Amino acid sequence: MEHVDLLKIYRQMYRSRMFEEHVVQIWNDGLITGEMHCGIGEEAINAGIVTQLVDGDALALDHRGTSPSIIRGVDPKKLLWEFMGQQEGICSGNGGHMHIFSKSHLLASSGIVGSSGPAAAGFALAAQHLRPGKIAVAFFGEGAVNEGMLMESFNFASVLKLPVLFICKDNGIAITTFSSEVTAGKLTDRAKAFDMPALELDGTDVEIVWQAANEAISKARSGEGPSFILAKCKHFQGHFLGDPLLRIVRKPIKELRKITPGLVRSTTRFSGASLNERIGSLKDVLSLIARTAKERFSDKDDPLSLLRKKLGNETKEIEKIEQDVNHEMDNVVKEVLKVYLENNQE
Ligand SMILES: Cc1ncc(C[n+]2csc(CCOP(=O)(O)OP(=O)(O)O)c2C)c(N)n1
Structure with a gap:
């Protein structure tokens, strides 16, 4: 069994958190227009999985793609410029936060709820033919599992034994609709009906997520087909900023x-x-x-607080990580705002 490096994971979770906290601030300042969906609260799921990917693996993301993109190594400056509609952005400022694409990371996102399923199945089909041993991951919310295209993806992936992980981040509500009121049966049973291994777990505990994903990833890499993980989490910023x-x-x-x-x-x-x-x-x-x-969120729902507690005796290392990351993200914001002001002066 592989060993989980919790400090390495903490760094990525903290990078994601700090970046998104800057995004919140910049959105509050009115420099990002329109909706902004944050992944604050989802970091254990994103980091527990994305830190296990290697070159040639693909990511299909939903409207909360910022956190996995940061963890995957997409340049935070290019993301922020993208959110601010600047030509320096990763998609030349045309996509915004819901439509992030990076060819070099094999990463694609979409605001169409459920569409990460077919995108990941496509990535995985390509991997099966062109990059054996590589996998694809689809991230989506529990609301998306009522979209037909996701069920088609489950079927397609299962019947062709595609190397995919379907990751459902379940916060129990889709905008203002309680998922329990519109969803029949258990979501893990839906995946099992397509002959996929399916597991429900605490998505705030990164060790649990990492272990489950590690097993699913090695199955996928060795040709044993797709898996489904239902990971419970909270969204600390609500559905979108200004909720x-x-x-x-x-x-x-x-x-x-x-x-x-x-x-x-x-x-x-x-x-x-x-x-x-x-x-x-x-x-x-x-x-x-x-x-x-x-549901007012408390520290106990916060994946970062939970991991900090687990790492209790590594305070010095944590402090060092936080200092490095604060420095990194402060510089990102400084550079992004400088270019933004140059681009937008009268
Ligand atoms: C096909 C489609 N239907 C409806 C919407 C509008 N919409 C945007 S986000 C959202 C809720 C999605 O809920 P869930 O999948 O649970 O993800 P969460 O926002 O909770 O992370 C909806 C209905 C959409 N973008 N795409």
């Missing part, structure tokens, strides 16, 4: 004051849906807020 549910939970008085008149008006006005339906909708909104409040 109204999180805003309400963080500043209830200010935010509720803004939305209450609209809620009251839509529930009490004469025209529109029946009173029962409107009361039902109001209940749905309130239960979403209540669930978000109940």
